Amino acid sequence: MRQRTLWSVVLVMGLAVTGCGSAAPTQSSPGESKGRIVVWDWKSGEPAVASYVEKAKADFAKKHPDVTVEFVAQPFDQYYTLLGAATQSGKGPDVMLFNGGGQLRDRVDTLLPLDQYVAEDKQRLAGWDAFSKDGKIYAAPVTLQGHPIYYNKTIYQKAGLDPANPPKTWNEFVSGCAAIKKTAGARCFALGNKEGFGIQFFMSGLGPGILTPKEYDDWISGKRDWTSPHVKEIFALWKKVNDDGLNNDGANSTALFNDAFAVFNTGKAAHIIGLMSDIGHWKDFGEFLGADQVGVMTAPVVTDGATPVLPYDGGIGYGVAKSTKNPQLAADLVRSLTSTGALTAFYTGAGAITSDTTIDVSQGAPAVAAIVPQIKGGKPALHVALSSKTLDLMGRLSQQLLSGSASVDDVVKQMAASDKAS
Amino acid sequence: MPLGGSSPVVRSAQAERTTGAKFEQPGRHGSTGRTPRGARAERLAPFVLVAPAVLIIVALRLWPLLLGVNFSFTGDDERNGSFVGFDNYAELLNDPLFRTALGNVGLLVILLPVAVAIPGLLATFIYLRVPGHRLFRGVYFFPAVLSPVIVGAIFNLMLGFDGPLNAALAQLGLGPVDWLGDPDIAMFTVVGVHIWATFGMALVVFLAGFSTLDAALLDAARMDGASLPQIIWHVIVPGLSRTIQFVFVTTMIGMLTSMFGLLYVMTSGGPEGSTYLPEFYVWIQQGRMNRPALASAASTVLFLIMLVVGILQVIVLRRAGRED
Numbered sequence: 001m002r003q004r005t006l007w008s009v010v011l012v013m014g015l016a017v018t019g020c021g022s023a024a025p026t027q028s029s030p031g032e033s034k035g036r037i038v039v040w041d042w043k044s045g046e047p048a049v050a051s052y053v054e055k056a057k058a059d060f061a062k063k064h065p066d067v068t069v070e071f072v073a074q075p076f077d078q079y080y081t082l083l084g085a086a087t088q089s090g091k092g093p094d095v096m097l098f099n100g101g102g103q104l105r106d107r108v109d110t111l112l113p114l115d116q117y118v119a120e121d122k123q124r125l126a127g128w129d130a131f132s133k134d135g136k137i138y139a140a141p142v143t144l145q146g147h148p149i150y151y152n153k154t155i156y157q158k159a160g161l162d163p164a165n166p167p168k169t170w171n172e173f174v175s176g177c178a179a180i181k182k183t184a185g186a187r188c189f190a191l192g193n194k195e196g197f198g199i200q201f202f203m204s205g206l207g208p209g210i211l212t213p214k215e216y217d218d219w220i221s222g223k224r225d226w227t228s229p230h231v232k233e234i235f236a237l238w239k240k241v242n243d244d245g246l247n248n249d250g251a252n253s254t255a256l257f258n259d260a261f262a263v264f265n266t267g268k269a270a271h272i273i274g275l276m277s278d279i280g281h282w283k284d285f286g287e288f289l290g291a292d293q294v295g296v297m298t299a300p301v302v303t304d305g306a307t308p309v310l311p312y313d314g315g316i317g318y319g320v321a322k323s324t325k326n327p328q329l330a331a332d333l334v335r336s337l338t339s340t341g342a343l344t345a346f347y348t349g350a351g352a353i354t355s356d357t358t359i360d361v362s363q364g365a366p367a368v369a370a371i372v373p374q375i376k377g378g379k380p381a382l383h384v385a386l387s388s389k390t391l392d393l394m395g396r397l398s399q400q401l402l403s404g405s406a407s408v409d410d411v412v413k414q415m416a417a418s419d420k421a422s
Numbered sequence: 423m424p425l426g427g428s429s430p431v432v433r434s435a436q437a438e439r440t441t442g443a444k445f446e447q448p449g450r451h452g453s454t455g456r457t458p459r460g461a462r463a464e465r466l467a468p469f470v471l472v473a474p475a476v477l478i479i480v481a482l483r484l485w486p487l488l489l490g491v492n493f494s495f496t497g498d499d500e501r502n503g504s505f506v507g508f509d510n511y512a513e514l515l516n517d518p519l520f521r522t523a524l525g526n527v528g529l530l531v532i533l534l535p536v537a538v539a540i541p542g543l544l545a546t547f548i549y550l551r552v553p554g555h556r557l558f559r560g561v562y563f564f565p566a567v568l569s570p571v572i573v574g575a576i577f578n579l580m581l582g583f584d585g586p587l588n589a590a591l592a593q594l595g596l597g598p599v600d601w602l603g604d605p606d607i608a609m610f611t612v613v614g615v616h617i618w619a620t621f622g623m624a625l626v627v628f629l630a631g632f633s634t635l636d637a638a639l640l641d642a643a644r645m646d647g648a649s650l651p652q653i654i655w656h657v658i659v660p661g662l663s664r665t666i667q668f669v670f671v672t673t674m675i676g677m678l679t680s681m682f683g684l685l686y687v688m689t690s691g692g693p694e695g696s697t698y699l700p701e702f703y704v705w706i707q708q709g710r711m712n713r714p715a716l717a718s719a720a721s722t723v724l725f726l727i728m729l730v731v732g733i734l735q736v737i738v739l740r741r742a743g744r745e746d
Contacts, residue, residue, distance in 0.1 A: 081709030106712045195690045250583025252693040253603030388711055399693040403605060
């Protein structure tokens with residue numbers, strides 16, 4: 001009996017120790033081993049970027065042949081949740097992918113400033129602002145994310161409009177929309193606002209035609225005047241466009257990804273404020289409409305004095321964890337992930353407009369040829385300047401505007417308060 | 423004869439016990455020196471045996487729970503890790519979104535009788551053998567095996583503004599309804615789909631309850647000329663009171679804890695945050711807003727709600743037990 005008790009105690013203690021050991025966080029991080037770098041992203045599992053990852057790995061292997069690079073592709077829906085949990089428990093990756101803007105800026109306390117490592121790449125790559133905070137760079141841009149207004153040239157032809165000369169002013173645009181509805185039976189805009197992203201695209205896509213250049217620059221630099229009539233105009237126009245039937249019906253229950261894009265792709269709407277990176281962009285639309293039928297236009301001028309530009313920022317970019325054991329190695333991998341060879345493969349494979357301004361895209365589709373020259377004169381997108389919390393609020397308020405349960409004045413008041421607090 | 427037959431059995435049992443006691447005696451006396459230790463070992467044995475379960479519960483359940491509660495008193499962002507007292511809880515109370523989420527919990531409780539009545543009525547019809555009852559039993563249960571994500575995707579198509587349901591309504595001359603885009607309707611739509619997807623399980627419980635119902639009572643009611651509503655109200659409902667209480671409790675737990683998948687797919691908390699539940703709020707704050715401490719506070723509040731609901735359930739079940 002005594003022996004049995006003793007054995008039971010030993011067994012229980014063993015189980016307890018094993019159990020506790022596995023539940024408790026350990027101090028070792030994946031990057032502790034000098035010969036291994038762990039990368040987290042949501043891209044590397046996609047077939048379209050396989051060649052990009054291979055090129056980047058090969059570039060890195062040339063400099064560090066004895067170091068293993070492990071890519072861990074996470075589902076995008078849960079990416080930041082998983083990353084937050086991993087970072088909190090001290091088990092985060094060495095290198096990680098971020099969306100530019102709020103998602104990165106909210107997490108800079110866990111990231112290593114990269115200025116000294118990426119100095120050589122500063123000229124070659126564009127889109128650094130979205131990955132910087134307080135003058136320091138925290139990630140290197142891979143793609144550029146912008147919001148061109150795409151239009152369907154076939155619908156323009158049906159409506160008797162000139163596909164080569166899209167409207168320049170808001171009045172021209174609206175009268176074109178009336179013709180489109182009448183003769184082509186299509187709506188003017190494909191809009192999905194189920195998750196509240198629709199207003200972000202609208203603000204950045206049409207904002208350059210609403211704010212004057214000074215107002216635009218002030219907005220980006222953080223001096224946002226929410227009481228300005230032009231800022232109010234963004235929200236008033238958002239509501240008016242919907243009230244006047246320019247959007248597809250049921251926008252608040254239509255997902256932007258991929259339902260609103262499907263509305264555009266199937267010819268049910270003539271315009272969509274899309275993206276430049278690897279989804280909802282010229283290549284996706286071209287597969288449905290024909291590459292030659294996808295047009296790109298700048299924002300129609302709503303306010304006198306506004307000079308529309310292409311709104312864009314760094315799209316996605318790789319940063320390095322502050323906790324990494326070998327910052328130089330991790331930074332070198334980031335440089336390989338943003339090398340010209342790798343980014344050329346990203347453009348070829350996924351159709352993304354990458355951050356590398358030296359890549360030759362002259363053989364690309366007409367839409368690419370229309371977008372790329374605008375990059376030089378472009379400015380950061382308006383919505384990217386706002387914090388995640390304010391963007392989340394704007395999403396909900398935009399739904400209230402569409403359903404009529406909030407006024408423009410209510411919205412700008414709440415937005416101003418949230419923007420000031422964050 | 424029965425008496426005569428029983429006495430040898432009694433005697434035999436007594437004899438066995440006596441013999442057993444006698445048989446045990448030498449052994450006990452034979453190990454006089456080990457008796458206290460042996461007795462102590464026997465006293466300790468139960469503790470040793472339950473120790474693994476206790477350790478697992480403490481290490482993997484209670485300890486993380488305490489860590490979570492402790493974490494809810496720390497700050498996010500610049501105040502990361504520092505003690506902030508009840509600041510997170512104050513922020514939650516001031517957040518209209520969290521208040522909406524709590525309000526929706528109240529809405530779920532109000533809608534609970536509907537969620538119980540539907541499987542109850544359908545099970546009654548199946549029990550009363552309406553034509554095709556075997557087919558209905560299978561059909562009603564079928565959605566219970568589907569993932570909420572699949573159910574959500576199917577209903578997203580069905581309930582889309584340009585979807586088949588609105589097309590059918592248009593045929594009837596009725597205007598389209600934005601089932602998932604109208605803040606006054608969306609929550610009811612999602613709850614309706616949740617009930618559709620989950621009532622099969624409650625139906626099975628009801629059918630199991632019916633198997634314990636005395637068929638003679640139904641026959642008697644029929645003989646007395648009772649109508650169907652009278653049979654349901656005066657015979658079936660009283661006869662199934664314990665089953666109904668059980669289904670109430672399990673359905674409530676299901677509505678409070680397993681609607682996340684459906685909400686995520688169908689409305690993403692929108693429109694206007696009208697379909698937020700605390701669980702969804704926790705996920706958004708932790709994942710999208712990078713506010714883990716605030717999310718911990720929200721999950722602690724959710725835990726307290728569940729605790730109250732759980733205690734109420736225990737009281738209800740205890741009362742149900744007493745009635746028997």
